[in-house]
Amino acid sequence: MTEAVANATDKLRYDRGTVLLHWTTALLVVIQFALGEMWDWPAKPVHHLMVVTHLTAGMVLTAIILFRIGWRITRGRRLASLLSPVDRFCALAMESTLYMLLLAEIGLGYAWRWGAGQAISFLGLLLPSPFTPFSSGTIWWIETLHSWNAWLIVGLATGHAAAALFHQFVIRDHVLARMLPAGTLLPRTKP
Template identity: 40%
Template sequence: MSLHVDRYDRLTRTFHWLTAAVVIFMFASAHIWENLEKGTPLRKGLQSVHISLGIAMAVLIAARIVWRLSGGSRPKADSHPALNVLAKMAHGCLYLLLLAQIGLGFMFRWAQGEPFTFFGTFSIPAPFVVDHAWRGTLGGLHDTVAWAIILLAGLHAVAALWHHYVMGDNTLRRMLPGSRNAFEK
């Protein structure tokens, strides 16, 4: 028997908003450091935090996938079936892009042959050799996938706002933080 819920569970909402915050920070930090002089403490610091958050993102996405497959509560979609299919496809693409981005980021770092640590506490050794010659290609792909994530996440946000303001349904409210009654019409 399936229990109908009107909102995503707290852990799903937390995963969603943490992922959004980390993606936005990582995208912004990469574009900020590109405008800073090489070797400056701020540039190196942003890169270090970016790398550490990339490791955290890998753990976060793995946890999201496990939680999703194990049955975190999901409200029943109340949109047209074609829109539901599009939403599922977009979510699937976001997961695939995030997984690809994590893999590309790790491989790019390993191709650079530089230490790869989580906030200086432990390093992530390469499980295989990544040829230094691939560094430029991996970096370019990492940048391209970052833009794809931002564009698709932007469409995702626009769709949520469209549901809220045009359709007048509860799609956006289901993912907002706060108590159940805080966002009722």
């Protein structure tokens, strides 16, 4: 591929930072959900390890989401829409909702742990609660919202992924290819 073709193809995709941040977020969300839904199955030492992993990965996810929103606003590449106005509206509504639900899930996670008077463990390093514990009624609400919001995020992300696959393989407009690393799925551009 000549340099000109490589550059043209490059501009059809999101920049490397956006792609990396998108797939790291997706992976962490799946890990978080799987840990939270499965940690009641094994005995205590493994259960404890899974909770600590959830808390550590939760802190990494916090940093990634905040960085990602900053990157999106400042340096992330903007691409012309490949979608019809209605599809574009639906995609933007879904993506903004996912950002908001992820931020809410993160806030609820810290509120649950710290509000119950427990420290958050980052790779075994204990970060104590910066505020006084909440009442048990408030903690019940936080637990319930964190648990149901997790299902909502996973449900919406599944719909979002299905839409991306439908666009890529049925409508064939290369929407998914734009969010993949260079060299995957996009047709070669003529010089």
